[in-house]
Amino acid sequence: MSAAAHAYLNTRVSVMSTRLLTPERANNLLGLELPELTERLELQAVIEDQLSAHAKVRALEQALIQTLLADVSVLIRPMNPAERALVLSWARRYALFNLKTLIRGKLYDLDPEAIRRDLYDLPPGLRLRRDELFRTENVLELLRVLEQGPFSLLARQAREVYEQKREPFALEAAIDQQYYSDLARQTMRFQGDSLQPLRRLIGALLDRVDLLWMLRFRFAYSFSPSETFYQLVPSPRLLHRERLLDLVNRENLRQLLDALPEPLATRMADAEDLIEVQRRVVAHQAEETRHILTQSASGVARALAYLMLREMDLMLLFALLQGGLLGLPRDVIKSAVDPHAFGAAANAATGSSPLAAAA
Amino acid sequence: MKHVRLMLMTEDLPRASLALAQTEQFHPDSRPPEEQALANLPGRDYRETFAQARSRLDKIARVVELNENPALENLRVIDHDELEALNQKLGALWEEASHFEESFRGIDEQERVLREQEAALANFANLQVDLGALKRKTRFLDFYIGLVPRVNVSRLEGSVALAGHLLLNYMQRDNHAHVIIIGPSGERENQLGSVLGSAGFQALPIPEGITDKAPEELEADFRTRHLSLEEQRAKLQQELADWRTAHRTPLLDAQRALLLAEPLVTLDPSIHGVKSLAVLCGWVPARALEALRDGLQHHLQLPFALEERNPTAKERPLVPTVPTHNRVLAPFSTLVKQYGVPQYGEIDPTPLFALTFLLMFGMMFGDVGHGAVIALAAYLARDKLKNFAAFGIAAGVSSMLFGFVFGSIFGVEHWLPALWMAPLEDPIVMLEVALVWGIVFIIAACSLGIYNRFAVGNLEGALLAPHGLVNLLFYLGFLAGGWNLATAGGFGLWPGLIVLGSLATLAVHQWRHLSGPTGEKILVVAIETLDTVIVYLSNTLSFLRVSAFSLNHAALAIAIFTLADMLGTFGTILTLILGNLFILVLEGGIVMIQVMRLQYYEGFSRYFSGDGHEFAPLRLRLGGTPGKS
Numbered sequence A: 001m002s003a004a005a006h007a008y009l010n011t012r013v014s015v016m017s018t019r020l021l022t023p024e025r026a027n028n029l030l031g032l033e034l035p036e037l038t039e040r041l042e043l044q045a046v047i048e049d050q051l052s053a054h055a056k057v058r059a060l061e062q063a064l065i066q067t068l069l070a071d072v073s074v075l076i077r078p079m080n081p082a083e084r085a086l087v088l089s090w091a092r093r094y095a096l097f098n099l100k101t102l103i104r105g106k107l108y109d110l111d112p113e114a115i116r117r118d119l120y121d122l123p124p125g126l127r128l129r130r131d132e133l134f135r136t137e138n139v140l141e142l143l144r145v146l147e148q149g150p151f152s153l154l155a156r157q158a159r160e161v162y163e164q165k166r167e168p169f170a171l172e173a174a175i176d177q178q179y180y181s182d183l184a185r186q187t188m189r190f191q192g193d194s195l196q197p198l199r200r201l202i203g204a205l206l207d208r209v210d211l212l213w214m215l216r217f218r219f220a221y222s223f224s225p226s227e228t229f230y231q232l233v234p235s236p237r238l239l240h241r242e243r244l245l246d247l248v249n250r251e252n253l254r255q256l257l258d259a260l261p262e263p264l265a266t267r268m269a270d271a272e273d274l275i276e277v278q279r280r281v282v283a284h285q286a287e288e289t290r291h292i293l294t295q296s297a298s299g300v301a302r303a304l305a306y307l308m309l310r311e312m313d314l315m316l317l318f319a320l321l322q323g324g325l326l327g328l329p330r331d332v333i334k335s336a337v338d339p340h341a342f343g344a345a346a347n348a349a350t351g352s353s354p355l356a357a358a359a
Numbered sequence B: 001m002k003h004v005r006l007m008l009m010t011e012d013l014p015r016a017s018l019a020l021a022q023t024e025q026f027h028p029d030s031r032p033p034e035e036q037a038l039a040n041l042p043g044r045d046y047r048e049t050f051a052q053a054r055s056r057l058d059k060i061a062r063v064v065e066l067n068e069n070p071a072l073e074n075l076r077v078i079d080h081d082e083l084e085a086l087n088q089k090l091g092a093l094w095e096e097a098s099h100f101e102e103s104f105r106g107i108d109e110q111e112r113v114l115r116e117q118e119a120a121l122a123n124f125a126n127l128q129v130d131l132g133a134l135k136r137k138t139r140f141l142d143f144y145i146g147l148v149p150r151v152n153v154s155r156l157e158g159s160v161a162l163a164g165h166l167l168l169n170y171m172q173r174d175n176h177a178h179v180i181i182i183g184p185s186g187e188r189e190n191q192l193g194s195v196l197g198s199a200g201f202q203a204l205p206i207p208e209g210i211t212d213k214a215p216e217e218l219e220a221d222f223r224t225r226h227l228s229l230e231e232q233r234a235k236l237q238q239e240l241a242d243w244r245t246a247h248r249t250p251l252l253d254a255q256r257a258l259l260l261a262e263p264l265v266t267l268d269p270s271i272h273g274v275k276s277l278a279v280l281c282g283w284v285p286a287r288a289l290e291a292l293r294d295g296l297q298h299h300l301q302l303p304f305a306l307e308e309r310n311p312t313a314k315e316r317p318l319v320p321t322v323p324t325h326n327r328v329l330a331p332f333s334t335l336v337k338q339y340g341v342p343q344y345g346e347i348d349p350t351p352l353f354a355l356t357f358l359l360m361f362g363m364m365f366g367d368v369g370h371g372a373v374i375a376l377a378a379y380l381a382r383d384k385l386k387n388f389a390a391f392g393i394a395a396g397v398s399s400m401l402f403g404f405v406f407g408s409i410f411g412v413e414h415w416l417p418a419l420w421m422a423p424l425e426d427p428i429v430m431l432e433v434a435l436v437w438g439i440v441f442i443i444a445a446c447s448l449g450i451y452n453r454f455a456v457g458n459l460e461g462a463l464l465a466p467h468g469l470v471n472l473l474f475y476l477g478f479l480a481g482g483w484n485l486a487t488a489g490g491f492g493l494w495p496g497l498i499v500l501g502s503l504a505t506l507a508v509h510q511w512r513h514l515s516g517p518t519g520e521k522i523l524v525v526a527i528e529t530l531d532t533v534i535v536y537l538s539n540t541l542s543f544l545r546v547s548a549f550s551l552n553h554a555a556l557a558i559a560i561f562t563l564a565d566m567l568g569t570f571g572t573i574l575t576l577i578l579g580n581l582f583i584l585v586l587e588g589g590i591v592m593i594q595v596m597r598l599q600y601y602e603g604f605s606r607y608f609s610g611d612g613h614e615f616a617p618l619r620l621r622l623g624g625t626p627g628k629s
Helices: A003-019 A023-030 A034-040 A053-076 A081-091 A093-107 A112-117 A130-134 A139-146 A152-165 A168-188 A192-220 A225-231 A241-247 A253-258 A274-295 A299-325 A330-336 B010-023 B044-064 B080-127 B131-135 B150-162 B189-198 B215-270 B286-299 B330-339 B350-364 B368-380 B388-406 B427-455 B459-464 B469-487 B493-513 B518-542 B544-565 B569-607
Strands: B002-009 B141-149 B166-173 B176-184 B271-274 B277-284 B304-309
Touching: A003 A053, A003 A299, A023 A299, A034 A299, A053 A081, A053 A299, A081 A093, A081 A168, A081 A299, A093 A112, A093 A130, A093 A139, A093 A168, A112 A130, A130 A139, A139 A152, A152 A168, A152 B141, A152 B150, A152 B189, A168 A192, A168 B189, A192 A225, A192 A241, A192 A253, A192 A274, A192 A299, A225 B150, A225 B189, A241 B150, A253 A274, A274 A299, A299 A330, B002 B010, B002 B286, B010 B215, B010 B277, B010 B286, B044 B080, B044 B215, B080 B141, B080 B166, B080 B176, B080 B215, B141 B150, B141 B189, B150 B166, B150 B176, B150 B189, B215 B271, B215 B277, B277 B286, B286 B304, B330 B350, B330 B388, B330 B569, B350 B388, B350 B427, B350 B544, B350 B569, B368 B388, B368 B569, B388 B544, B427 B459, B427 B469, B427 B518, B427 B544, B427 B569, B459 B469, B459 B493, B469 B493, B469 B518, B493 B518, B518 B544, B518 B569, B544 B569
Parallel strands: none
Antiparallel strands: B002 B277, B002 B304, B141 B176, B166 B176, B271 B277
């Protein structure tokens, strides 16, 4: 990337990062009732009265994802092809959500209209060949069609796994595994100033994913160490290959958490269960991501850091809105979201977007 | 063109679609209805079923290659129930066809594994390993030989290490790695099964009697297995051919039914309704209206209402334009379409474009010999050029006609007597002719533009828009003043008043439509006004290239003959051949580009908006290619 493009991208990221939620803003939002919240976020039109609660939740989720993807499309414009590919690969997880929805629909023979309603509407660069996939008759045919496009490697791997094991879980795990492996591979191909911050950024993401998968596979699903290790994606940061080989052999949650490297071990010092671990590792990732956003000089790393934080903010808003729509008690909603995990810059100013203005 | 609104019962929709498709005169209007009550979309289920059935037929066609184009002898309505039944039938057929597809894939896969096995054994032969020992599974040793996708090797290595095993990656071919996994038998052995499944591990069994057989015997074994697979493939192909023969009729029937159902699906975005009432809007040429009504009366079983009206002024940009169907003008029409489709009501510029194009090309490239070569080449390549052959022949003939006018044949100007004169005889006269041609062309283009704007109801545009009536007045005044200047030495009072008056009118018009600070408005108006003067002057001079290229053509021919005269017999012949080829290809190409430039920039930009859209009526796809939608 040229110096001018770097400067432009960095400026854009700096301007856009004023939209991120600070802990104060997040706390402020937590105190609002649903009508007030939707009004401040300008989302009343999205949740029309005649829609069912499920449809309203989907509409809100779609609106928030569109907000995120609009930011993606703005930020990738000045990027070079490799940088753009990395950011789009990160955003491609929403296409994978659609793919999983389609797969589940085929596996459990769900009503086509219900499947269609649950698919996200994505921009052209991320979109699956939806209609073609939709009209396939079974999962194998779906994966074979998918092998003709940009997901060819992922689809081939998933199909081979499914043909061998015929387990829906194995299929979804293979898709996730391929997604994160591809992200890690693309990151390691970078050179120069962007490599280190990207390693740290994607490393923090993979550390979080690996820790949670490891705990879930080992202690919730009782997988063997071998099987657990196979499902993981070595991180370029804390949970690298050798560390994972050591950790998956631990006998229980406490032993595994104690064996974690610093600073994760300190963070997990008195964590008792998976929910607490999840809360803390998400906070750790948010902190690392904020560090890249505020300290790094690499445009692409900062842009990706901004998008990750933005996604966390939008998920917080979604949790608040969803809780409100489902009529959950406020203390339950509050306990489900941790505003301290969010918030980008301490000096965040008011932005022009509805989401920023909401705070 | 009339806007029609057809109101009918929902169950009559398939019949209506067929009737409308048969007349080939109905261009659907997909705008949402103004009445909120008509917000329902009655054809949605039909479209969904059709899309799935079409997709299934396409997938079947991919496996069994349906090459026949079914003829639609009896037009009949395909209702939703029949379409649904057809969809189910195609679903069952696709299931059978997909088994063939999967079986072929299975044979391919077995062949691949067999080749990998051969490669693995060849590799072991080099390593001098006792394969017999590897084949005998022992109480203490657990091992696997096989393939894994290359990208999975590293993770699998870690996983097997956790189970107390070792992984040896001894060979890589394409995207797969050949591995041996070895370790102690015991509890951990069971862990590996699941991991190997996740890693896409494919076992490569060691053949029976591996240690007892000579290499030739092993080779023979592999040959036998290859032959067996070939036999399986041939048998499967025969089964597929039999299946195709057995299902040929239902598949052709399905193709026919889908072709008949297609019009309703195409109409779907234009269908709205409430309860059992459906409303369908579209555009129909006025002359075809009665035929359309008759067709509907003949086909529909239930009452219907067909309302018609003229398009409103607001709707004009939405009204489709019927394209030119003249075969001779078809290639010119294609070139016009590169610029855009005429708006409804605008004059179709194709005939004018064809005439002026040929006149300009002929004048710029006038030569009997070269024109004949172009026409002959276009005629000989008519199969490849298709519609454009007529274009090439017409350009060649025009070039030949102007060749007679200039008395030029392959650049030689003394073989034929000129009907008028050779271009180089009096270049000034040639330039004057080009100038007059340009002036006439610009005046005609502006006049057409004014008419077109009047025709579509844009009165302000006809008067004050760029190249409108006031612009034309300015140009005429400018020309009169220029003529006075050249002949009498002064611009003249009336021309001066016309020029200043028209420029002032344009400036005031612009001022009224500008927003911003006064200084900026003054600057913009001054520049735009000056631009008007410069544009018309430069556009007129631009036509000098018409004569410049005719002079260029003659000059190039002289240069080639001069060069040829300096060489021997062989050199002369070679120079003449290559020189004429050079003139034909290079100069011919440049002339073509220059004519297009004059047409697009000096012509179309003045009189042709190009923002219309083509009349695309609903029609049955007769004899469509199977398998393509």
